[in-house]
Amino acid sequence: MTGEASVAAGSTIDALGQFELHPVLGHLGEALRFSQSPLFMLIAAAIVLVFLYVGMRPAAVVPGRLQAAAEISYDFVHDLAVSTIGENGATFFPFVFAIFFFILAGNYLGLLPFSFTYTSHIAVTFGLAIMVFVISILASIRFQGVGFLKHFLPAGTPVWLAPLLVPIELISFLSRPVSLSIRLFANMVAGHVLLEVFAGFTIMLAGLGAFGHILAIAPIAINVALTALELLVGVLQAYVFAILTCIYLREAVAH
């Protein structure tokens, strides 16, 4: 995302140009509405699948490094799903695994220069959040029937409080996909805008002559630190998304 093309006209920094969608594969991509965002989704999915395939190919009893990494990622998400959701966690484990690694791979791919971060698009993150929302509602109906609606009135509440509490619970329930999607989207956008802006500073300072060349080191140093921070934020946001998914699913399957 630190492509030189996004620094427009030298004197201004186009921090948001990196989020623009462009069709790939020429006219075919245009006709299919295929931009670089789905392209990177494909790459991310392929990387995860290849990682699991190549990692598990030896199927050794004593794993090598790559196999150990594949097994650790499996165990990590499996423990997360089972410990959070409960005994039905294994049912939802592939879904949680897909969510976690789809977001993680997207976040990390976006840190590579000239790549695209599909998790920086609210449409994508909201789509994921709505999917989690719908699946948790379907799971609620499947596991609890229509009775799951009684969660909107917490147990032991006096009936006269219901007109107040039910709307509050309803709003908090409906705001879940919004908070889930905006959290991820905002974190990704903020990180990438920052990287872009400081990269732009470097270029602008470099235009000021010898003194500027020395000063230009500072934003580069900041960008190095920001990249480290983004590596942390990338995995953290994927984890937060996955664990909130698990928490919503636990409420759905709990009796």
Added chain:
Amino acid sequence: MYRTPRLFLFAAPLAAVPGRAVAAGMPQLNFHDPLLIGQVVWGAVIFGGFYLALSRFALPRVERVLTDRRTRIQSDLDVARKAKAEADRASAELLSARHEAAEQARAHVERIQSEARASADAHAAETAKRLETEIANAETRITQSREQALSSLPEIATSTTQDLVARLIGPQDEQAVASAVKRVSA
């Protein structure tokens, strides 16, 4: 979590950036862009395929390897536990056999000792009996000798007296001397 420093860093350059970037609006919110909706549809397709590939192929493969490992470790542990139990049993058997053997040996030694003691006692008793018999025989013989000696005493005394009398006063009536001796010694 990292909101405070990030927001600060975020706000600082935005304030410095001339209005153009902000005024242009975020491309993410340009919902007239067909590519924006296109990526959601594509995203759904790709995520669906990703989920299917994971749940049908990739993850069961990992699970199979993990399960195999668990069962193998479990069976190895079972074998090891069984071997240990057998070793324990064998060691216990060895111990009890040794204990038994020691008991037997002790009993054997005791029996031999008591036998030896008994035979020694029997031997001693036999010896004592033999000695007693011999003592009794000897006493009998002594008594007989004494009696013999005592019974021949009057005869000797008579003959001695006859000799003495014959030397002193000449030959006398032997019968009278014998009766005289008999009278004196009685």
